[in-house]
Amino acid sequence: MARPRSNLISSPEEMPPFNGHKFQDRQTEAANARKAQLEKFRSRPDPNDPAILEKEAKRRAVIEARKVREAERERKRKIREAEEAARKAAEEAARHEQLRLEAELQEQLRLEEIARKEALEAEKKAERDARYAARKERKQARKSEIQRYR
Numbered sequence: 001m002a003r004p005r006s007n008l009i010s011s012p013e014e015m016p017p018f019n020g021h022k023f024q025d026r027q028t029e030a031a032n033a034r035k036a037q038l039e040k041f042r043s044r045p046d047p048n049d050p051a052i053l054e055k056e057a058k059r060r061a062v063i064e065a066r067k068v069r070e071a072e073r074e075r076k077r078k079i080r081e082a083e084e085a086a087r088k089a090a091e092e093a094a095r096h097e098q099l100r101l102e103a104e105l106q107e108q109l110r111l112e113e114i115a116r117k118e119a120l121e122a123e124k125k126a127e128r129d130a131r132y133a134a135r136k137e138r139k140q141a142r143k144s145e146i147q148r149y150r
Contacts, residue, residue: 045052
C-alpha cells in the first residue's frame with residue numbers, strides 16, 4: 001500500500017506561478033546590475049571634496065582620541081601594578097619582620113629555659129653536695145667519737 005505524499009501538488013490552482021525569465025532577460029538584468037555598480041562607483045565624491053576631508057578628519061580625531069584613552073588606561077594600569085607591587089613588598093617585609101620577631105622571642109624563651117634548667121641543676125647539685133658533706137661530717141664525727149673512746 002502506497003503512502004500518500006503530502007508535498008505533491010494536487011491541482012493546477014496550487015501550482016506556483018511560472019517565472020518566465022528567459023536567457024535574454026537574465027542577461028539584461030546582469031548587465032543592468034553591472035551598470036548600477038559602475039554608476040555607484042563613479043558617483044563617489046572626489047577624495048579632495050571638503051565633506052570627505054571632514055569625515056576623514058573626524059575619523060582621525062576619533063582614532064587619536066582612542067589612542068590617548070588607551071595610553072591613559074595603560075598608564076593607570078602600570079601605576080596600579082606598581083602600587084600593588086609596593087603593597088605586596090611592604091606586606092612581605094612586614095611578614096618577614098613578624099617572623100624575625102617571633103624567632104627572636106622563641107630563641108629568648110629557649111635561652112631562658114636553658115638558664116632555668118641550669119639553675120635548677122646547680123641547685124640540685126648544691127643540695128646533693130650539702131648532703132654528701134653532711135654525711136661525711138657525720139661519718140667523721142662518729143669516727144672521732146669511736147677514736148675518743150679507744
